[in-house]
Amino acid sequence: xxxxxxxxxxxxxxxxxxxxxxxxxxxxxxxxxxxxxxxxxxxxxxxxxxxxxxxxxxxxxxxxxxxxxxxxxxxxxxxxxxxxxxxxxxxxxxxxxxxxxxxxxxxxxxxxxxxxxxxxxxxxxxxxxxxxxxxxxxxxxxxxxxxxxxxxxxxxxxxxxxxxxxxxxxxxxxxxxxxxxxxxxxxxxxxxxxxxxxxxxxxxxxxxxxxxxxxxxxxxxxxxxxxxxxxxxxxxxxxxxxxxxxxxxxxxxxxxxxxxxxxxxxxxxxxxxxxxxxxxxxxxxxxxxxxxxxxxxxxxxxxxxxxxxxxxxxxxxxxxxxxxxxxxxxxxxxxxxxxxxxxxxxxxxxxxxxxxxxxxxxxxxxxxxxxxxxxxxxxxxxxxxxxxxxxxxxxxxxxxxxxxxxxxxxxxxxxxxxxxxxxxxxxxxxxxxxxxxxxxxxxxxxxxxxxxxxxxxxxxxxxxxxxxxxxxxxxxxxxxxxxxxxxxxxxxxxxxxxxxxxxx
Amino acid sequence: xxxxxxxxxxxxxxxxxxxxxxxxxxxxxxxxxxxxxxxxxxxxxxxxxxxxxxxxxxxxxxxxxxxxxxxxxxxxxxxxxxxxxxxxxxxxxxxxxxxxxxxxxxxxxxxxxxxxxxxxxxxxxxxxxxxxxxxxxxxxxxxxxxxxxxxxxxxxxxxxxxxxxxxxxxxxxxxxxxxxxxxxxxxxxxxxxxxxxxxxxxxxxxxxxxxxxxxxxxxxxxxxxxxxxxxxxxxxxxxxxxxxxxxxxxxxxxxxxxxxxxxxxxxxxxxxxxxxxxxxxxxxxxxxxxxxxxxxxxxxxxxxxxxxxxxxxxxxxxxxxxxxxxxxxxxxxxxxxxxxxxxxxxxxxxxxxxxxxxxxxxxxxxxxxxxxxxxxxxxxxx
Numbered sequence: 001x002x003x004x005x006x007x008x009x010x011x012x013x014x015x016x017x018x019x020x021x022x023x024x025x026x027x028x029x030x031x032x033x034x035x036x037x038x039x040x041x042x043x044x045x046x047x048x049x050x051x052x053x054x055x056x057x058x059x060x061x062x063x064x065x066x067x068x069x070x071x072x073x074x075x076x077x078x079x080x081x082x083x084x085x086x087x088x089x090x091x092x093x094x095x096x097x098x099x100x101x102x103x104x105x106x107x108x109x110x111x112x113x114x115x116x117x118x119x120x121x122x123x124x125x126x127x128x129x130x131x132x133x134x135x136x137x138x139x140x141x142x143x144x145x146x147x148x149x150x151x152x153x154x155x156x157x158x159x160x161x162x163x164x165x166x167x168x169x170x171x172x173x174x175x176x177x178x179x180x181x182x183x184x185x186x187x188x189x190x191x192x193x194x195x196x197x198x199x200x201x202x203x204x205x206x207x208x209x210x211x212x213x214x215x216x217x218x219x220x221x222x223x224x225x226x227x228x229x230x231x232x233x234x235x236x237x238x239x240x241x242x243x244x245x246x247x248x249x250x251x252x253x254x255x256x257x258x259x260x261x262x263x264x265x266x267x268x269x270x271x272x273x274x275x276x277x278x279x280x281x282x283x284x285x286x287x288x289x290x291x292x293x294x295x296x297x298x299x300x301x302x303x304x305x306x307x308x309x310x311x312x313x314x315x316x317x318x319x320x321x322x323x324x325x326x327x328x329x330x331x332x333x334x335x336x337x338x339x340x341x342x343x344x345x346x347x348x349x350x351x352x353x354x355x356x357x358x359x360x361x362x363x364x365x366x367x368x369x370x371x372x373x374x375x376x377x378x379x380x381x382x383x384x385x386x387x388x389x390x391x392x393x394x395x396x397x398x399x400x401x402x403x404x405x406x407x408x409x410x411x412x413x414x415x416x417x418x419x420x421x422x423x424x425x426x427x428x429x430x431x432x433x434x435x436x437x438x439x440x441x442x443x444x445x446x447x448x449x450x451x452x453x454x455x456x457x458x459x460x461x462x463x464x465x466x467x468x469x470x471x472x473x474x475x476x477x478x479x480x481x482x483x484x485x486x487x488x489x490x491x492x493x494x495x496x497x498x499x500x501x502x503x504x
Numbered sequence: 505x506x507x508x509x510x511x512x513x514x515x516x517x518x519x520x521x522x523x524x525x526x527x528x529x530x531x532x533x534x535x536x537x538x539x540x541x542x543x544x545x546x547x548x549x550x551x552x553x554x555x556x557x558x559x560x561x562x563x564x565x566x567x568x569x570x571x572x573x574x575x576x577x578x579x580x581x582x583x584x585x586x587x588x589x590x591x592x593x594x595x596x597x598x599x600x601x602x603x604x605x606x607x608x609x610x611x612x613x614x615x616x617x618x619x620x621x622x623x624x625x626x627x628x629x630x631x632x633x634x635x636x637x638x639x640x641x642x643x644x645x646x647x648x649x650x651x652x653x654x655x656x657x658x659x660x661x662x663x664x665x666x667x668x669x670x671x672x673x674x675x676x677x678x679x680x681x682x683x684x685x686x687x688x689x690x691x692x693x694x695x696x697x698x699x700x701x702x703x704x705x706x707x708x709x710x711x712x713x714x715x716x717x718x719x720x721x722x723x724x725x726x727x728x729x730x731x732x733x734x735x736x737x738x739x740x741x742x743x744x745x746x747x748x749x750x751x752x753x754x755x756x757x758x759x760x761x762x763x764x765x766x767x768x769x770x771x772x773x774x775x776x777x778x779x780x781x782x783x784x785x786x787x788x789x790x791x792x793x794x795x796x797x798x799x800x801x802x803x804x805x806x807x808x809x810x811x812x813x814x815x816x817x818x819x820x821x822x823x824x825x826x827x828x829x830x831x832x833x834x835x836x837x838x839x840x841x842x843x844x845x846x847x848x849x850x851x852x853x854x855x856x857x858x859x860x861x862x863x864x865x866x867x868x869x870x871x872x873x874x875x876x877x878x879x880x881x882x883x884x885x886x
Contacts, residue, residue: 119728154789156793157792478732482522
């Protein structure tokens with residue numbers, strides 16, 4: 001069937017600059033660039049271009065310019081170009097349209113409607129270059145109080161404490177499994193997390209054995225609906241165990257790693273035969289209710305001698321606050337909430353773009369509900385899905401998060417350009433692919449340094465913002481909505497966020 | 505126990521703006537328990553006049569009513585605009601307490617104060633307390649909170665035994681003159697407060713000291729962690745009604761010291777914990793203790809500038825924030841221990857001093873009856 005689709009990108013090659021070195025041809029996994037030896041000319045097959053910009057970045061003479069294709073249908077606010085292209089795609093294939101990365105639709109981004117406070121006159125701002133500024137964060141359940149016994153000068157703690165994990169900055173790497181991303185990308189996240197003193201998340205693809213000893217202490221290991229890679233050593237080597245119920249990009253939807261991506265090492269890690277599809281069911285089939293969740297939480301705690309906090313990750317959905325409350329009562333030590341704009345390696349586009357609620361509103365509602373029920377300290381909250389910069393982190397913490405997960409931001413730091421073609425397995429940047437020719441492009445030494453720099457840069461910026469507010473420890477910002485004001489928000493939105501409007 | 509009938513809000517957003525202020529503080533205690541008059545505290549506040557702006561002053565006195573020391577002494581103000589308030593309170597008190605004696609607190613109407621309310625004192629013992637299954641203290645707290653939130657025009661200044669709070673709108677010395685503190689009363693602890701609010705509520709109940717039972721707090725500072733602290737305290741049933749930092753401080757002291765029984769030496773490390781860099785260099789036991797305190801009580805770290813003087817029976821202590829953004833000076837002369845925002849105020853009123861020192865941030869100065877505990881902070885002085 002002849003395709004009626006218009007190309008998405010226009011590839012312009014400036015003849016006066018091109019030296020026909022064929023770098024672009026080698027870099028493009030989609031076969032956009034082709035050199036014709038007989039004609040000694042470069043040709044472009046731009047229908048195949050995904051706009052990842054790999055060729056433009058690597059072109060030594062800057063001869064390439066890749067931009068959204070200007071050719072379009074008659075402008076129509078209702079029938080947009082994207083809607084029409086999707087229709088044609090489906091007419092040609094009869095399939096469910098897949099996509100990668102996070103929701104790109106213009107839902108309101110609340111971070112951009114919240115502004116931060118700073119000290120003037122009545123209390124001093126603090127200069128983080130001259131004074132200590134502390135970002136250290138504990139994740140896990142806290143007791144109602146601490147009982148101590150005082151013998152002379154000695155103070156002994158007599159309360160029994162729940163396991164907590166310490167991170168040096170409230171920024172964690174989100175769940176991205178080995179299989180969804182390349183070994184190199186996975187390793188880079190682990191290396192950066194270890195170096196900075198924070199956590200990475202294995203996703204549901206297991207943790208390769210050779211990484212456990214070195215990186216286990218910085219790993220959040222997931223136990224998801226497919227139970228891939230879960231064994232006692234996997235659970236016990238980790239810092240945190242996370243039960244994955246849902247994902248912001250595809251609430252209510254499972255996962256599917258196609259067999260062609262299941263290489264020998266991935267098969268070994270996931271504990272499935274090589275070349276078979278790895279199917280994660282939509283629900284966990286032993287969790288059909290909150291009491292079932294409780295049983296799995298305690299099964300995992302039993303398996304790890306009650307030494308690890310257990311996290312439960314859910315997608316932000318309509319009644320997220322009530323669900324979160326149930327999770328805490330079921331025994332979750334950490335609850336991770338993934339919002340509407342959370343990323344994915346592959347999801348049906350219709351789900352990604354239409355299901356779930358924004359993380360800002362979900363987070364504010366959950367934090368408030370847990371406080372009303374007097375159980376906020378019994379868990380830590382990790383907010384995820386659409387955290388793009390350090391200000392988003394600060395705003396999330398002020399709304400009530402203990403820490404945030406970053407996925408897309410970390411990938412972008414490694415080279416990702418959010419071309420949304422993760423599901424094709426042809427990532428030109430070597431991140432979201434199992435093709436050794438492509439994944440070799442990502443050098444873990446360099447990629448982990450880029451990630452480390454990201455953590456460092458953001459942490460420094462967070463310190464600046466904290467200092468400005470006259471706060472020198474991140475815990476004094478947590479849930480401190482006095483330091484937020486809304487701009488351009490409706491009454492109901494301010495109410496849900498629990499934030500005054502600017503000037504109020 | 506819920507301190508307040510929680511008025512559940514539809515959103516955090518509707519909370520009133522926090523009250524911002526700077527202040528002058530003074531505290532003096534005779535650790536031998538000898539009672540003395542208010543002259544030192546009053547003159548010290550005069551000496552620090554520039555730290556207030558006449559929009560609030562107050563005093564807390566301990567050892568005030570030895571003849572009624574077994575009864576809760578309630579100081580209650582009634583706004584003149586609500587003539588029915590006193591009747592309601594009288595009825596409420598009679599229903600829940602044995603009122604052994606009550607009278608109007610004598611005042612000197614010639615004092616230069618604005619819009620003074622009627623202030624009355626009651627000496628009471630709980631009635632039917634067992635039926636409600638509450639300890640006496642909890643019973644009193646609950647009833648006080650009821651009056652404060654449910655009776656329009658009435659507000660309880662203080663509710664402890666053998667102590668009382670006198671406060672109002674004016675400079676501290678004017679309040680002292682109004683209540684004739686220098687002429688009528690003696691105590692072994694006097695704490696005093698002068699306000700410099702950035703807004704003008706002009707309500708007598710809003711002046712400090714802030715008090716629950718026999719705990720009083722005078723405070724100077726603007727807490728940048730107010731939202732975090734307030735919301736944590738709400739989970740334990742403390743709902744702020746005045747929206748001042750002092751109120752948060754008072755509730756935190758009540759939660760940690762009275763309800764959870766932690767000593768001030770530990771509580772100081774919760775309010776003003778040492779930096780992680782410092783904790784890293786401690787021996788293992790202390791490292792574990794300080795890390796655990798920071799982990800469990802992170803929401804009660806009081807961030808930003810503050811100095812606080814807290815008193816209850818037999819004890820007075822002062823504390824300043826972890827990076828010492830607000831001043832405090834301690835001094836001792838014989839059996840007297842002084843705490844003040846300014847050294848000059850102590851020198852102006854005290855007998856020749858044996859010791860004067862500046863406690864570092866996060867190091868409490870604790871003066872206890874019949875002990876020399878206050879000298880413990882001397883070793884760590886700046």
